[in-house]
Every structure is written in structure tokens, then in C-alpha cells.
Amino acid sequence: MSLARVQHFSISLDGFGTGEGLSVEAPFGHAGEKLHEWMLATRWGRSLFGRTGGTRGLDDTFLRLFESGIGAEIMGAGKFGPPGWHEDPQWRGWWGANPPFHTPVYVLTHHPRPSIEMEGGTSFHFIDASPADALEAARKAAAGQDVRIGGGPSIIRDFIAAGLIDHMHIVVVPILLGRGVRLWDKLEGLENAFEIEATTSPSGVIHLMFSRRDT
């Protein structure tokens, strides 16, 4: 069965999945790299930037699941580019010619445009669709594999609220951002739908795993 999964999505202790004031210079706004330093310290995280070295412990272990069993991703418009990217016909995402997805990626946007084929197997498809319809499209493209719900926080929250998430790995970083976009708003009683397991890492982050009870 093809699952909808959230992978290593980072939030602050006060629940923000991104900061305030997003721009092309500040993809996470005032949060800067603070939500992702734990990733950049790992061997996997460093390899994304062509670097060697890095930790090989628990954080790296979680990150290495990134491509495992994933056949497509769904992301929000706010992840694909800075505010206003839809007005730039040349914008092709943050990730350069060979993005790290290596699958079809469905970008939820109110401004659809033609699909883009990138190097390394990534293709971007722009759709104006409900979470359920987007998941159906991504599942077809995934050909039996799982679909990653890639964020940002608003999109993950929409998929949770629609009851569409099967497994979710959230990483709580011990910082307080104070402002930005919250992941957890209006999700009262989520613990009734998910088994929740927590483990701490020597890096200081807390890994939370949510497994839907009926799958």
C-alpha cells in the first residue's frame, strides 16, 4: 500500500515550521538555518552540498530514509520558491539543475504553469488541487511507492486536517522562533489518530514519530 509520509520536518519548540519574512535571500525568514543546523551536521546533510564528513548517528540514520520507498512528493507553493515566484517564468526552484528529489514533485499553487523536467529524475508539476486530489495524482505517479508530503508547515497541516497522513517524522529543535508559520494550529486531539513515539538525539533535537493507528 502506498503511504503518505512526512519526513524529518523540523519545527521549533514553540511549533514554528518556518520563520517570518521569507524572501529569495532568506528562504526560512528570520529562522535562517536554525531549524536545519542539525541536518547540516550529518554525513547525509553534508553530502547534499558535495561535502564529506559529518555525524553518522541517529540524526543521520533518520535522514537516510529520505528516498527510501518514495515515488513522488507533494509540496506547497511556499516551499518551491520565495513569495511571488509565480510571477517569474524562469524560476525553477531553490535546488539547482539536479534537485534532491529524483521523482515527480507536485507543487500546489493557485498559478499552475507547464511542467518542468530537471536532471536526475526530478520533474515539477504545478497543480491547483485539494490535498485529496493532489495525493491521488501523486500516488499514480508514484506507481505503488509512497508519497512524501514535503511541506511547508501549512501544507502538512492541511494534509493532517484532511486525515491523509499515514506516517510523520517531526523533528523538534530546541529553539524558540517566536513568530512564523505554526505546524500544529487547530489539530486538537491528533493523538487519538496516531501512535506517537519520541526519542532524543545527542545533537539536542527530539525526533517525534507519528504512526496512524488504523494503517
Next chain:
Amino acid sequence: MSLARVQHFSISLDGFGTGEGLSVEAPFGHAGEKLHEWMLATRWGRSLFGRTGGTRGLDDTFLRLFESGIGAEIMGAGKFGPPGWHEDPQWRGWWGANPPFHTPVYVLTHHPRPSIEMEGGTSFHFIDASPADALEAARKAAAGQDVRIGGGPSIIRDFIAAGLIDHMHIVVVPILLGRGVRLWDKLEGLENAFEIEATTSPSGVIHLMFSRRDT
């Protein structure tokens, strides 16, 4: 040196330290006992209600520090009683004739009233004061011992914002309350002032310890 300490204060994953709709029948509003079930499962928690049995693991270990080195408590009006308690001259708190504090307790309220002596060494003193002034009064009463900042969430937040907390033990319960009073609002950058350590318990809760860097 007399420290200002927060002990085992429970919040939900979405950061609420109490629920919505507080009343004499529902001291934590719609949260019910959900934030405190982990305490009620411990040997220490059960002993508060004259019961035997209960767990003796990590959660119980933390709770047994409750009285250790504490000479006074400061609490908010919202912890002392339900909304409107100040209109009832007979209200003497939630805890019966022998409250579990066994020290002077300073209740921050805009409606001061005469002090009350309870059994077992607890006395309630009602003051309309700033966090700094309340801490000064409680420190005198504590005679060199530490002062517990007992909650609720608004009072703890006020003391954090005023830079008055030395050590803080926060327990994150894996539930989403969705509404209520948040602990973390407007505390951006708190990690700059505190070393933060996290450990998970087999009960499912996450213990967070904040130690002020300059103490």
C-alpha cells in the same frame, strides 16, 4: 544562592499549559487531566491522593524533587482558583486543609486579601506585584532556599520574559490541545539564555530542562 525554579510544568505538544473553559468543575478546562496523567501514574503522584503503588522510574524521580530545596512558591491567580474566586471570601485554594506546598505561597492577584495559614506549613499570601517584586518577597520568606515559580503558563511566561528564571523543568505531553493558554508566546531566542537538555520517558512524555547559562 536562592534560585527561581520551575518544576515539572506540563504542556501539550502544541504548547498549551492549560486548556480553555476553566471552571470550578474543570480546573484545566477542556484539557481535563490529560496534561497530568503521567504524574498520576507515578508513586509520588499517587501518594498525593493517599494511594499506594505507581511507577518508580524517571517520571517519579523528577517529581520527587518537588520539595527539595524549595522555601516558597509564587503562583498566579489562575492557579489558586477558578475564574472569579476573588469574589468568594471563603475560597482557600483547590488543595484542601493541608496543601502540598508546606511553605509560604505568594498568590499574584489584583484583588489582595488577608493571608491564610493552612495546615502543614502552607500559608497563602495575596499580593499585587511585579514578577521582580514578588520574587523579592518570596526570597525573603524562603530564607536562602529556592523559590518555585508554580504556574500557570502566563505567570511562568512573565517570569521568563523578565529574565528571572534560573532553572526550568518543562514536561511535554504528546497530545494536541488546540486551544488554551500557551507557555511559549513571544519568547523568541530563549535558547540564547539557557542550556536546554531533553530526555524522553517510557511513559511517552519528554522532559525538558532549561539551565540559565550565567548561573
